[in-house]
Amino acid sequence: MGTCITGIRRATARDAKRLTRLVRTSRAYEGPYAPMVAGYRVGPDYIEAHRVFVAVEPHEDRLLGFYALVLDPPELDLMFVADSAQGLGIGRLLVAHMLGQARDAGITGVRVVSHPPAEGFYLSVGGERTGTERANPPAVMWDRPELLIPVA
Numbered sequence: 001m002g003t004c005i006t007g008i009r010r011a012t013a014r015d016a017k018r019l020t021r022l023v024r025t026s027r028a029y030e031g032p033y034a035p036m037v038a039g040y041r042v043g044p045d046y047i048e049a050h051r052v053f054v055a056v057e058p059h060e061d062r063l064l065g066f067y068a069l070v071l072d073p074p075e076l077d078l079m080f081v082a083d084s085a086q087g088l089g090i091g092r093l094l095v096a097h098m099l100g101q102a103r104d105a106g107i108t109g110v111r112v113v114s115h116p117p118a119e120g121f122y123l124s125v126g127g128e129r130t131g132t133e134r135a136n137p138p139a140v141m142w143d144r145p146e147l148l149i150p151v152a
Helices: 013-025 031-037 044-049 090-104 116-124
Strands: 007-010 051-057 062-071 074-081 109-113 128-133 144-150
Touching: 007 090, 013 044, 013 051, 013 062, 013 074, 051 090, 062 090, 074 090, 090 109, 116 128, 116 144
Parallel strands: 074 109
Antiparallel strands: 007 051, 051 062, 062 074, 109 144, 128 144
16 A cells, blocks of 8 residues: 555544544454444544644544543543554554653653553563553453653
């Protein structure tokens, strides 16, 4: 897929429906993980309250992925890459951008409670395992790795 990427821009309230769709249709949350995103909504209020950035193909404004950084306490609350953009380096691009935002805000480390299959990705971008976030039924039926990504 020779994709001409990528612009990163601040999300706007008008992006809310597309971000919600990306979360709810992610193949990473199929099978036993599906209940976690089934009713999930990324609303305009959430976008306005947090640092939410989207990666898009500049010419088509095709959504490739997004992340949400919560500043207090510092946490990567959401990060999704579109199924069609997996393996193109979008996740790494988003993490690098997020770390720049964190640095600009004076943050020294960003907590990540990872989707279990994504732990290897976060370790590969500098995350350090710090513990385990226990299951919280009925929304989350499994334990999740907790990591800290230092801000250089």
